[in-house]
Amino acid sequence: MPEPESSVAVLTAVLQERPWLVAAAVAALVAVLRLLRRPRGPAARPGEVWFAQVPFEDGSGAKDRPVLVLSVGVRTCGVTRITSQDKSARADHVRVPPGTPGLARASWIGLRPLALRRSALRRRAGEPGEAFVTWYRDAVAAADAPRARG
Numbered sequence: 001m002p003e004p005e006s007s008v009a010v011l012t013a014v015l016q017e018r019p020w021l022v023a024a025a026v027a028a029l030v031a032v033l034r035l036l037r038r039p040r041g042p043a044a045r046p047g048e049v050w051f052a053q054v055p056f057e058d059g060s061g062a063k064d065r066p067v068l069v070l071s072v073g074v075r076t077c078g079v080t081r082i083t084s085q086d087k088s089a090r091a092d093h094v095r096v097p098p099g100t101p102g103l104a105r106a107s108w109i110g111l112r113p114l115a116l117r118r119s120a121l122r123r124r125a126g127e128p129g130e131a132f133v134t135w136y137r138d139a140v141a142a143a144d145a146p147r148a149r150g
Contacts, residue, residue: 044069044077044118047133049102049125052116054081066103066125070113070133077118080136081110094139102126111140 015022044050048069055062067079087093087108096107102125 044072044121046071047130048127051122051125053120053122064122068109068136075118076115078113079116080113082107101128109136111143
């Protein structure tokens with residue numbers, strides 16, 4: 001087994017003769033770290049409707065369903081569930097305006113956002129745009145207003 005001092009001396013000599021090796025090693029390390037930090041999943045944007053694997057509220061499983069993307073982080077995104085089941089009798093859902101891009105049927109949107117991993121997003125269904133996100137936030141504020149007064 002070589003002496004530690006001799007290994008250090010050999011390494012020092014090589015680096016003095018080829019200083020570019022240090023730069024190459026640092027560049028390779030930076031490239032590997034960037035690849036490891038790269039977000040997994042598609043590049044969703046706020047205001048888009050996506051089909052995503054959404055867990056049931058009781059945690060018993062998941063279902064592929066449409067969601068509105070509200071915000072996007074490095075590994076997660078804030079979304080809200082969309083359903084075609086009539087939820088007009090419930091205070092935690094509002095009717096989506098007819099003709100919303102990405103939604104072929106009459107739909108209701110949940111007023112409780114949730115966080116999903118970006119990898120849960122399956123495919124883009126439509127892009128109603130930022131105005132739809134603003135409409136959603138206004139609907140949430142309107143639903144919260146009676147509770148704040150009560």
